[in-house]
Amino acid sequence: MRIVCAGGGPASLYFSILMKRSDPGHDITVLERNPAGSTYGWGVTYWGDLLDRLRDGDPATARAISENSVRWTDGVAHVREQSTTHPSDEGFGIGRQRLLDILVERATDLGVRVEFGREITDRGQLPDAELVVAGDGLHSRLRQQYPDRFGTEVATGRNKFIWLGTSRAFESFTFAFAESEHGWIWFYGYRFSSDRSTCIVECSPETWAGLGFDRLDESGTMALLERIFARQLDGHPLISRPDGGGSASWLSFRTLTNASWHHDGIVLIGDAAHTTHYSVGAGTTLALEDAVSLAGAVRRHPALPAALAAYEAERKFAILSTQSAARYSAQWYENIPRYMHLKPPQLFSLLGQRHSPLLPYVPPQMYYWVNQAAEEFTPLRKLRKWAGPKVVRTLAGRRPGTP
Structure with a gap:
């Protein structure tokens, strides 16, 4: 089968790995709009059950991800000047770029073509393929070409958040809640390497405006947040972008759903199909599980329409509890x-x-x-x-x- 994946995120790459392992004769191309080694975000988090599923799909990938992940077993909450610690099951963190590097290397070793700097805005730009996997994220251009067919709906959350990094390597999954004269502001922090952590800051729109974030530039935003969370950061800076380029922006989370996940040989996967609020830490896990489900459906059903229908039914049901x-x-x-x-x-x-x-x-x-x-x-x-x-x-x- 000729397969083209638009978007080089974890879902597309892992799907291509699974398909090549099931049949090396598949002709698979992954097209990624960003240059090699460039990504948004910081680290991703997951739990041990995901590793078990990855071992079933491709032991080599699971081993590489495990070896490049950091672990924690406690959760810590800082509230005003007080702190409390609770034990939790073992959690894992890995840098998003490191994860992508592992998946790209494994995919290319198996014979998948991965091409960077290939932005796709129209289906006509794609090579001929029997199956087109739209893994091009929340703003999927392929999905947007068929709004009536996919039935996309987007609900925007109320709170403001900004996705940052820090050189403070948190030993535990860390929550910090600070009270300001304009209301509460907090962050979620988790380590993904020996010297870096993800730090997602969130607050209500009233607090955001009251503290002046609607008027501050990037340097002013970083400086104010470092003052607010000085105790938890312990002198470490907040960092806007992993590569030092661009800037992070305050956003409101958008929850995306689709009435249908496939149309005319195009199938949605990962954030192109669904998004779930970052506070449950499930985005990457769900994307990889989409890949497992889609590859399994294609293997079980010789007719592609039946395979895509089976994948959609399975994954829509599977993610209901997560979405709730x-x-x-x-x-x-x-x-x-x-x-x-x-x-x-x-x-x-x-x-x-x-x-x-x-x-x-x-x-x-x-x-x-x-x-x-x-x-x-x-x-x-x-x-x-x-x-x-x-x-x-x-x-x-x-x-x-x-x-």
């Missing part, structure tokens, strides 16, 4: 003043329960004590299990801060 968890998680942070009167251990406990649909409707203190009681009382534990979303283990039970 992401919606509730985003809402928890959008309503964060509701929880900030709690003591840090109690706040951290509810942080781990933020996927619950009941939490917004129960007084936080009451929810905390019921949750604690549920650990000891079987009927309450069953009620909590029934009432909460059926979140896959890698997204709820393994989150840092989950009690």
Whole structure:
């Protein structure tokens, strides 16, 4: 089969690896718009279950990713001047560029053509192919050519966030909440190498404007954030871009869904098909799982339309619980003043329960004590299990801060 992947992200690259392993005769080309060695973002996070699935698909890729990842086992929350630590299952971080380098090297070793600097804005620019994989992200140009066919919908979140890096290598998955005269501002920080961490800063639009971020340039933004989080950064700077070029921008998260994931030989994968709020740390995992599902469907179904329909049905069902968890998680942070009167251990406990649909409707203190009681009382534990979303283990039970 002739296959072209538009976009050289983890989903497209891993799909090409799996297809080449299943049949070296496949003719596969991956077209990436950015130059080699250039990417957005910092590090990505994942949990051990993903490594198990990658080992099943391609042990060599799984081994390389594992060897280039860092690990942590605790979650830490800093609230004002207080801190609390909770144990969690082992988590992993890896630099996004390192991950892409591993996937590109493995794909090319297997005979996949990976071409950089190839921006695709129209299907007519693609080589002839029986299957076109649209892995070109949230703003997929291929998907945008057929808006009525894919039925794309985008919902924009309320809060503002900015995706940064820091030379502070956090030993634990770190949350920091700071109170300003204009409201709360916080970050999520996790290490992805021996000397770098991702640092995602978030706040309400009122806090964002009140602190002046709507007027500050990049240097002013970095300086103010470094002052706000001076204790947690411990003298380390925040960094705007991994390569030193360009600048990071404040954004509002956009949750993307599609009514259909395939049309006329084009199939959506990764962020082109769906996005989930960054606070559940699932984007890269879901993209790689899309690749596994699509490759499996193509192997099982000789007729391509049947394969794409099977892939769409499987993945739409599989990500329902993740999408639910992401919606509730985003809402928890959008309503964060509701929880900030709690003591840090109690706040951290509810942080781990933020996927619950009941939490917004129960007084936080009451929810905390019921949750604690549920650990000891079987009927309450069953009620909590029934009432909460059926979140896959890698997204709820393994989150840092989950009690």
